[in-house]
Amino acid sequence: MRPIWIISFGVLLACEGRLGNLLENGKDPGQQPSAPVGPQPGEPWSAPTPCKPVSTQRVSRLSDGHFTNSIRDLLAVAKPSFETGALDSESFLPAEASVVTPNVALKLQELAETVAKSATAPGSALVNCAGDQVTCAKTFISSFGARAFRRPLTSAEETALLKVYTDGRDIDGTHNGGISLVIEAVLQAPSMLYLSELGTPIGAEAFELTTHEVASKLSYFLRNSIPDDALWAAAQDGSLASPEVLRTHVDRLLATPEVQKNLTEVLSRFFGLASLSRVQKGPRIVGFSPAVAQSMYEESSALINDVLWNQNGTLSDLLTSRSAQIDARLAPLYGLSIAPEEGKTKVELPAKERAGILTRLGLLTVKASPDETSVVYRGLMAGRGLLCYDPGHPTAMQLEQGEVIRKTTKTERGRAEARAAIPSCRGCHSAFDPMGIAFENYDTVGRFRTTQSVDGQTIPIDPSGVVDIGDVTGPFASALELNDKISRSRAVRWCMTQQLTSYALGARLDEAHACTAGDLAQRFEQNGGNLRVLLKDIASWSGIRSRTSTGAKQP
């Protein structure tokens, strides 16, 4: 796990780095330092063609968040509370949901009973019935059941649910009792709980998702919930099979506030900002509190939102913008002054100190140790997150050596230099330590500084270095210069394509995926790194709709 390494400043005796999860998944980690990731300078972008669809037929249980959002939208009730241990709310790639254990089944039962009771309270539109109650029940079952299962019901399912209705009606003696029981049954049904991407055959071992499956895939990617009415209608009438219609819906959805909010949160999770609420700093660190952490989150989220949706901006914009909305809590940390009564105020951050999300308080605070900065954290922030470089985890002996360096060397730059002097450390650390050094001008809560105190002495900070990874390679004098390299890097755009495609698919990309996603990366390059267009391209991508067989069916 990453923090181990970062906190301990591990020394790698034999680097076992991997080229992200994206390039070498399925292979044993190598014993040699990894080569830089992404296309090298001068290399063509295009992947081998034609690429076959490589996502396999898949079934996964809805995450707790997806499940509760779906209930909210299905029944127009408040989002219920439901947590089964997967803790998916902070993870960028959706964490696998817990299997249905006896305890989870019990919680599902309780949740379904509570929600059904609330949704069918007297006066609820769900239980209004002017005519024959059984006819009303059939209508409800047909529509509610299909939306919950995200596909049309079979006649056998309709019959089974009608029996549930008559059971409930007979037990309680009311129509409400019957509808309520149908809701209970549907919310606990595997067809509701599991999201399937099985498709229909279109050739040897090739499958194309049904329009209903495409609608669900798209909707959980963009909305974090079930398809809305328009998308559902397009799935129902089959028009969603048309790529043009699908793109129309993607455009429509990307313009909705709920989708924009969701994707802003997705990118916030990508940068690790969701964990700001749990960040702890040491008692000697002034200027930090939970309220400040919240302001930091809001400021960085606002930046993402602004670039994505207001500016129709590029990845480069996200990495270079100095425009910020800050409040009185953050102003002093940025060296500015804002009165509390002014609320959130739009400012331009100091040009010589800040450029883009990597230099904002939120990210710098998350990527630091409680009492001091962290070259490794911040180096990996760029190396692992933006360049898809994964060095693996150091061994026990390497960790011990890292701790020796930590105890005997006072500055983070000094520690990085100590690692660079050991050949076996240099292999991996040389790829990302220099990038971490660049951010030494920012303390553990992101305040800009040019000096630091060491054993009572004030010493200047040198943030310069030479980076040797991908097309970011070369010298830099400061974080802003490094930032400039990163913001212009094709390798970074390639990596961001891979990262967001992984999110859309809900799984890490393997080598074959990287092939099929190559056209996305190429388009991202051609459109100048426009993030909104990238998201649209991913949502409209053929790889979202295609699957290959996984082999055996359930016995």
Place this chain on the structure above:
Amino acid sequence: MSSGFLSRHDRRWFLKLAGGSVALAHWLQSGIARAETGTSAKRLVVLHRPNGGDPQKWIVNGQPGPILKPFENVWNYAVALKGMTVRPGNNSSGADPHGAALQTIMTGAHLLNEVPNGSDDGRWNSVESLDQTWSKKSPVFNVTPIRSLQVGANGRMDGLQEPQNRTLSYGAARTPLFPVISPYDIQKQLVSKVMPGGGGVGQNKLFDRRTSVLSFVKGDLARVRKQFPGEMKPSLDAHEAALADLEKSLSNGKPPTAMCSIPDVPANLPIDNVGANEVEKVGAAHFSLLKAAFACDLTRMVTFMWGPGASAGAFTMHGVGNHHSTSHQDERAKLGAVDRWFSEKTAPFIQSLIDAPDPTGGKLIDNTLVWYINENSYGANHSLDDMPFVLFGGDGVGLTSRGRVADVSGRTSNDVWLSIAKRFGVDDLTSLPTEHKGPIPGLIS
């Protein structure tokens, strides 16, 4: 109304006694059989605390050191292991050592070369964990209403919330069974086994409604089984077992012949708080429920986590704001103090097993084995050598030579499983994929 698979005559009844606790005249079918034959239930608890400690204060000159001091009143039921290692197998190179150690201890198997979502350098497990295998296959375990329980007092890691660190139990490869942090949820699960939906008009209606819903849900599960890929089988098997468990809650039908009670626990315990005081409260509530579950013979297999591997626990009284973060530093005094804290908070659970009568005679501890583990030896280097493990238990589980430190140098965690297997009705555990030597002589009689 026709329930389809249950009749009203099957409904279990219950008693609710005064005093705030749900009490039950409860004796399950297995318990009756056990009482009639005079055999004792045997129970296994794997009890984990995180982030290593200070090996220098664990065992000193062959004797229990300061970290073990809080166990002195229960030491007559303890065997501390000295020199045991954990040896992760394939695909552990470069992997998160917290998760790799937990997975190796619990499965004895190699890892997959797959990184779970939510992790950056963890690996997925390759097989079901041994607690799950045993609880399914061994007649010692598979006779109770709840086949196994997964419980935790703190679920929060430092940094990413990685699946491989947050569970001891796996239903299959890539299938974590995360511990339930809320004692209230565990209490509801236990109570559902001793006061199923019968009793009074309202309860009759509830029973009928749940029966109807379960019938539909089971049918739906059977339908999707035919369509889903084979890789879903373990998850769907687990789901089916969970539904069967719910069904049992409706249908436990044997009349009570003995008394046991499930204690009340507050619904608002601090279940998402890493502070030591809060974690202590949650842990203590779980322990009271586990003791009751054993006394009622509701389950015989438990995995318990004081916190996940790389836990973010805050022990501010010892100057530790983030346990995992501190564990990486050479802060022996702090790490030893935190590990001693876990000893202090675990000892009352062992004592409660010593004090509580076993329904078949003797005390609960006599027929219970608690394997007290950690996923690291010393956090600063993530060492997996000389692991700080203790076995607590009594004669009934074969822990007969107690109150000592056993030198098990050169042995791996797999050898603990191999040593205890026969006592727990597992005869075919002759080999495990990762390093092992076999049963440890003199450990389990």
